[in-house]
Amino acid sequence: MDGRRRQPGFGGRAYELTEETPVYVISVAAQLSGLHPQTLRQYDRLGLVSPDRTAGRGRRYSARDIELLRQVQSLSQDEGINLAGIKRIIELENQVAALQAKVAELSAAVEGAALAMQQREAQVHASYRRDLVPYQDVQQTSALVVWRPKRDG
Numbered sequence: 566m567d568g569r570r571r572q573p574g575f576g577g578r579a580y581e582l583t584e585e586t587p588v589y590v591i592s593v594a595a596q597l598s599g600l601h602p603q604t605l606r607q608y609d610r611l612g613l614v615s616p617d618r619t620a621g622r623g624r625r626y627s628a629r630d631i632e633l634l635r636q637v638q639s640l641s642q643d644e645g646i647n648l649a650g651i652k653r654i655i656e657l658e659n660q661v662a663a664l665q666a667k668v669a670e671l672s673a674a675v676e677g678a679a680l681a682m683q684q685r686e687a688q689v690h691a692s693y694r695r696d697l698v699p700y701q702d703v704q705q706t707s708a709l710v711v712w713r714p715k716r717d718g
Contacts, residue, residue, distance in 0.1 A: 584632075587617035587625035594626035598634035605634065613637050613652055 582588065594616070595602040608614045609624065614633050616624040626634075633655070640646045640654065 584628040587627045587630075589626040589631065591616075591624045591626070594624075594631055594634070597631045598638065600634060600638060608634065608637060608648075611648055611652065613648065613655065 580586075589597065591602050591605055595605055598605070605614070605624070605626075609616065614626075614630055614637060616626045616630050619625055637648075637651050637655075640651045641648065646654070
């Protein structure tokens with residue numbers, strides 16, 4: 566996925582930029598994040614922030630990558646966390662996000678299944694014969710009932 570969505574009404578030629586669209590070259594990304602370009606290369610080598618690549622292998626950073634670079638810098642400088650720890654934090658945050666998406670997906674599936682079950686239950690109840698009367702338990706008594714068939718004649 567390249568982070569671009571086609572805009573309707575422009576014959577498919579215009580693109581809408583998203584926060585995941587890789588548009589910034591390394592020098593611009595370095596300025597936006599407040600880091601040196603060599604630091605960005607180091608973070609890429611370590612797998613902390615991995616930008617998209619062009620056909621010529623040039624790095625292209627997205628707005629999300631810039632925000633992640635700022636977060637890495639903050640964790641490193643302000644919190645004193647080493648790069649290995651930061652990498653683990655990022656991995657865990659990505660895992661949490663993936664699990665939250667999975668929970669949302671499964672919740673939607675459960676809601677859909679519950680609705681389908683309620684609809685099917687309503688169909689079953691609607692199919693009941695209306696000439697039948699529900700059985701009600703009669704209390705036991707000592708009364709005797711005598712049945713006498715009708716006589717022809």
